[in-house]
Every structure is written in C-alpha cells, then in structure tokens.
Amino acid sequence: MEKSGKHSVIVVDDDSMMREMLKFILRSEDYPVIGEASNGQDAIVLCAKKKPGLVLLDINMPKMDGLQALEEILKISPATIVLMVSAEATMDKVSEAIERGAAGFVVKPLNSATVLDKIAMCIKRKGQQWQTS
Numbered sequence: 001m002e003k004s005g006k007h008s009v010i011v012v013d014d015d016s017m018m019r020e021m022l023k024f025i026l027r028s029e030d031y032p033v034i035g036e037a038s039n040g041q042d043a044i045v046l047c048a049k050k051k052p053g054l055v056l057l058d059i060n061m062p063k064m065d066g067l068q069a070l071e072e073i074l075k076i077s078p079a080t081i082v083l084m085v086s087a088e089a090t091m092d093k094v095s096e097a098i099e100r101g102a103a104g105f106v107v108k109p110l111n112s113a114t115v116l117d118k119i120a121m122c123i124k125r126k127g128q129q130w131q132t133s
Helices: 016-028 040-050 066-076 091-099 112-132
Strands: 009-012 033-037 054-057 081-086 104-107
Touching: 009 016, 009 040, 016 033, 016 112, 033 040, 040 054, 040 066, 054 066, 054 112, 066 081, 066 091, 081 091, 081 112, 091 104, 104 112
Parallel strands: 009 033, 009 054, 054 081, 081 104
Antiparallel strands: none
16 A cells, blocks of 8 residues: 555556546545556566556456456465456456456446546455455
C-alpha cells in the first residue's frame, strides 16, 4: 500500500480511452496509479517490476489476453488483487476469471461508483482472507 493508505494500481486495457477513464476514476479516490499497459505481456512485465496492490485487467487484448496474463501476474505477485474489467461478461468468462484467481469482475460500459465499489469489495475480501489464513 502507498502512503495514501490506498493500494497502488496498474491499469491494463488495449483501449487508451478506457485506460484514461479508469485512471480518472481511480485518481478521484486517491488511488495511486503506478503504471498502465495495453496488452497482457506488457502487464506481466510491469507487474513483476512494480508489484502493485491492485490490477484492473481487460480480457480481450492483443499479444496475450487478460485471462492468460491473470495467471502469470498472480504467479509473480500472489498478493496482488486482480479485478477483471470487460464487456465480455458471459457466465463462462466470469467463472473462468474467478477460477484463475480474479478477485472480481466489472462489466463495461463503466460506471464510476460500480468500479469503486467493486475495488473496495475485493480489497476487503482479500484482507479478510489474509486475517483468516
């Protein structure tokens, strides 16, 4: 966690406008955004280097999709909370993301309050897991 008491965040989405929107939402609540990537491969490299507290991760991206990147990110940084952000919210995709270790799922188009609520819920849930394990 950063000095603000908020988890540091990396935003991963192939759409630059979506990354900007997510960063705006995060910064509105003083989450420190420490990096961004436009594909799964770059996200893995960035997460290995920066070890963020939270990653907002799109599913459909070039080079490597978010589901593949999710597993690799959690291997190199198991304490990182990964929240999937995607327009593809079929039950299969949501289930697969959760099975692979995602802490939650936000559906596009984005609503600021929903994004922030999901982040808070995932952080709280992860905190409870740390206390009980």
